[in-house]
Amino acid sequence: MSDVIFRTQGITKVYDTGEVKVFALAGVDLELYKGELAVLLGPSGSGKSTLLNILGGLDHATDGRVWFDDIELTDLPDRGLTKYRRDHVGFVFQFYNLVPSLTARENVQLVTDVAPNPMPAEEALNLVGLGKRMDHFPSEMSGGEQQRVAIARAIAKRPQILLCDEPTGALDSTTGVQVLEVLRDINERFGTTTVVITHNAEIQRMAHRVIFFQDGKISEVRENETRLAPSEIVW
């Protein structure tokens, strides 16, 4: 199928601590489509973040196979994964993970310095509504602003996929909504496949598809007939 961007086949992830084996993923088959906004929903420890890490090329699966477009990520060596991340993936984390010693602009430049076809850092910051705060350090910004810098940093490379791990987890509802609006805007404007992990059930209502996780497996996949705008979401 031409519009599938990710495909996984029976992937498992086992953490072996020596004494016990923990199955973080216990055989996941999944397809994600180009341009869709998918929300992964599930309790802590259900395997959402592990899957995201594997899709983002941050981690290897213990077993099973993963494809991104025509690239098989499964056995890609470290160097290949680095290139894959550099060229195709944008990440947004719960705790923003900004470099405290760099300004907003410089944090975005971290990406534009190494990506093959980036947009200017200023443009990315304007897109998230931070055109006037570019020269501020993370410590001088609110949590919402910091998360928007993180999003600007993620989209500046014009990624094909945007992987967001609890992007609103550390934010209050008003700020969270602002961040979600930015994410939807990017998804619609650039057609960037966006995967959002959350355990806030309300957020599912803005997604094209919702994928439910339970005990390392997909328990249900639901398609939204009608999507809500982030501004209509309240929690």
Place this chain on the structure above:
Amino acid sequence: MQAIDRKLLRDFKRLWIQALAIALVLACGVAILLTSVGMYTALSETRTAYYERNRFADVFAVARRAPLSLLSEIAQIDGVLGVEARISGEAILDIPGRTRTAVGHILSYPETADPVLNVPLLVSGRFPDPLSTDEIVVNAPFAQANGFVEGDSFSANLRGQKRELTIVGTVLSPEFIYTIGPGAMMPDNAVFGIIWMPERAAAAAYDMTGAFNDVSLSLAAGMQTAPAIDALDTLLEPFGGLGAYDRSTHQSDAFLDAEIDQLKGMAAILPPIFFGISAFLVSMVMGRIIALERSEIGLLKAIGYSNTEICLHFLMLAGLIAVVGVGVGWIAGTILARDTAAQYAEFFNFPFVIFRVSYWVYAAAGLVGLFTTSLGAAQAALKAAKLAPAIAMQPPAPPRFKRSFIDVAMARMRLAQSTVMILRSLLRWPLRSFLTSLGLALAVASVIAATFINDALDEIVDLAFYQTNRQDVMVLFAQDVPEAAVENVRHLPGVLQTEGQQAHAAILRHGHRTKRTAVESRRPGNDLSRVLDADGRRIDVPPGGIVLSYRLAAHLDVQAGDSIEVEFLSGRRETFALRVVDLVELRFGLGAYMDFESMNAMFRQAPRVSIVNVTLDDTRIEALHAAIKDTPEISGLVEMNENRQSFQDTVEQNIVVMNTIYIGIAVLITVGVSYNAARIQLSERARELASLRILGFGRGEVSYILIGEMMLIALIAQPFGWLIGAWIAQLMSTSFTSDLYSIPLVLRPATFTTASLVVLCAAFVSVMIVRRRLDRLDLVSVMKTRE
């Protein structure tokens, strides 16, 4: 500039105190390397150039009286390029305004042409008129010490003739860079001078018309000196030759060699210590930075930075520290090397100094600095590169503590929880605790290495001046005189007690090893100048035996009980086999001692003496000097008090400088290590300590954990520091020992106490500076920060 490079610069700016502390330790290594290599090259190149320009000879010999016709035969010796024959002698000088006598070493200055070898360099005035009988030039240090200017005169007793000599110029000579008077132990330019007088006047004074008693040879490049020495000895033997020798035995050159060797030793021992410590400090700090920046590293990887880029990023941080350290080291080293080279030039009276530290030395010092810091950072940087991104983004697992027998023991002792925390932390990171401790131990060692010299010198002075040589004055004769002279000296003014002593130059052989030295003898029971055994008891050498100093024995590779050959260079130049009956400790010179009667028997002579040792009524010393000025046979008077004073003056100045430098270095190392260690501890424990504060612990109790751990490490470091210090002191005492003197290894409790106090105080101050940050800790924000 790329954003990641900007991050690098800001990280460096944030860490600047820690970075500076490390950089300064590194700078010490670089500076000492530059200084010692710079001084070493300056000293040896200056010496080489000086020797070349002023044609310093390769082989030297003294004879009793050889005809000038022998010179053509000497010139025929294979490989000989130049021959310089001179007349030399000793004279007692009566310097106006000085009640005490001085000794002059007289050398003839050729009449018709300039000297071929050992050319004196005119510093002021002119050379004497060849026809004059009273014009002389003197070595510049002697003129300076006595305040002489051209036109000044003094009288000299030349073999019984009193002559008024007028200084017309001052010179420097490659032959007398370091001058030491007969019987003296250290240079004293006021009482020992070199005097060049016209050949004709010298010949008349020493009855040497048509003859010479001092000859120097220069050899073709690459020629061995031994065959020329043998040939010259053969030629001079009928004329009372005293054995030819080369530069290695030449007093002035041997002393310079010893100095140059010391610099070499310094370049080899010290810099590696500093480089090692800075590598350790870098590794400690980088390790912590990487622990703190874990999530940033994960992020950089998630964004797409490669392992190599991340590894390089952290290596460059270490590189910046190295750049600062090397830069400071280069500047300090250049200044230090230039200053000390100038000081040496002044001390040795070099007419010029060639100071040139080649670029490769700078480059090498810089590269070594860069390499060691990179080495220190390598482990941390590789760890950062290896960190899997998914794991890096998660908080690190809490450190694993396991219960061990030590915990059981701690529980038994009912230690306070804070003390348990300190001990557990030490044991949890044993390598880090060990290395921190080792760093401080090296600081302790550096103080010990510097201060032990004080005690060593005290012992040298005690042994040389209070135990071995207890005479007030040594009266020296130009030539051996019948023993009856001892009685004559006894009648000189102020003399209380006299004892005679005989000395002959000799070559000692054992197997293929040889050494040229003087063999002394005195009558059994003599008590003013003594040979002492290890317990400080006087040894009377049994007839037919010989007693050697440990250093001489080591040179010859002999032990008590072995037999050696002794070839006397005076009298009939006979060779005897003698049994080494005992070995003794001696600090100055290489001693060899025989029984008085045996020596006279070997020389087939009625008892003779060359020195009379005297004790004096101090109040009459001036009368004694006055009397001696008119006694022709006496060539000099050595006052032991002055000897001791000049020794102490010479070394004291060096020691004060050295002690200051080493203690400064120790403080720098201590601050570098303890400040960084305490900062890292604080950073690791900020949450823990803040939690304790929230639980109700007072500032003092929380500080106790921080200070306690650091000071415990400092305490543990002490015994190691003492051991390493003792080892370095031993290394120094061995490497500073030469033919001229030896430095004993004297380690007193006070040395260890001082070293420990210096380091413990510096460590305490450093950790107290870090403790101030603890007071400023914002409890709420620390607890909110994500681990």
